[in-house]
Amino acid sequence: MSLRSPLAKAVGLGSAKHGFSHWWWQRVTAIALVPLSVWFVYSVLTVMGMDHQYASDWLAQPFNATVLILFVLTMLFHAQTGIQVVIEDYIHTKWLNLTLLLAVKFAAVLMAVMSVISVLKVVLGG
Amino acid sequence: MSSIQKARPLSPHLQIYSPQLTSMLSVIHRGTGVFLSFGSVAIVIWLGALAQGPDAYVQFQSLLAHPLSKLVLLGWCFSLCYHLCNGIRHLFWDVGAGLELSQVYRSGVVMLVTSFALTAAIVFFAVQKTGGLL
Numbered sequence: 001m002s003l004r005s006p007l008a009k010a011v012g013l014g015s016a017k018h019g020f021s022h023w024w025w026q027r028v029t030a031i032a033l034v035p036l037s038v039w040f041v042y043s044v045l046t047v048m049g050m051d052h053q054y055a056s057d058w059l060a061q062p063f064n065a066t067v068l069i070l071f072v073l074t075m076l077f078h079a080q081t082g083i084q085v086v087i088e089d090y091i092h093t094k095w096l097n098l099t100l101l102l103a104v105k106f107a108a109v110l111m112a113v114m115s116v117i118s119v120l121k122v123v124l125g126g
Numbered sequence: 127m128s129s130i131q132k133a134r135p136l137s138p139h140l141q142i143y144s145p146q147l148t149s150m151l152s153v154i155h156r157g158t159g160v161f162l163s164f165g166s167v168a169i170v171i172w173l174g175a176l177a178q179g180p181d182a183y184v185q186f187q188s189l190l191a192h193p194l195s196k197l198v199l200l201g202w203c204f205s206l207c208y209h210l211c212n213g214i215r216h217l218f219w220d221v222g223a224g225l226e227l228s229q230v231y232r233s234g235v236v237m238l239v240t241s242f243a244l245t246a247a248i249v250f251f252a253v254q255k256t257g258g259l260l
Contacts, residue, residue: 049256052183118177
């Protein structure tokens with residue numbers, strides 16, 4: 001008989017606290033996305049159908065560039081958080097599960113960097 | 127895994143329950159979320175084309191002008207409205223509000239009507255702006 005308590009066996013092994021962190025940041029980004037996505041839809045309606053000159057002038061304004069970067073980064077973080085849960089729930093093949101989880105993280109970071117670089121290029125008039 | 131373990135009974139799953147408004151709205155929330163995630167690729171391409179220059183931007187716009195693209199855009203539009211409205215509903219639940227069954231059904235109907243109305247409003251403005259949906 002082991003004298004070790006069940007707690008001693010569990011501590012440090014599970015995903016204690018990480019689950020909450022994941023849940024918490026999904027909510028934080030969700031709340032941020034309420035105004036950000038409303039702004040984004042309004043902006044798309046403003047810019048859609050206009051030519052390149054109009055769109056660049058619009059994006060070159062510091063406020064628009066700032067909020068757009070905030071929207072894209074927050075949205076990508078929120079999306080990868082949600083997709084992660086969907087993959088964890090439905091993909092039961094171990095290697096595929098891990099591959100998809102990694103692919104989603106890498107894709108999110110790649111898209112984040114590409115978006116920021118693109119916005120900065122327009123803002124700085126490259 | 128031994129054959130005995132394989133034969134163990136499974137707990138009742140999705141296919142055993144008759145569809146309810148609550149469960150359907152939950153499934154659609156996930157579905158719209160996944161669908162919207164693919165939209166992030168389109169946003170990145172849009173910004174990339176904008177940074178690339180006028181030629182790339184014209185190319186991107188002609189891609190968007192395709193009827194199939196407009197159908198996908200309509201799908202993203204509704205998905206965003208739905209995911210936004212239902213997401214707010216979820217946030218209320220997270221602080222413990224509106225969890226009575228009758229309230230859950232009522233907020234579900236209100237959310238559904240609101241997201242359809244928002245979609246219609248956005249499409250209306252988009253059509254006015256560009257002068258024709260298709």
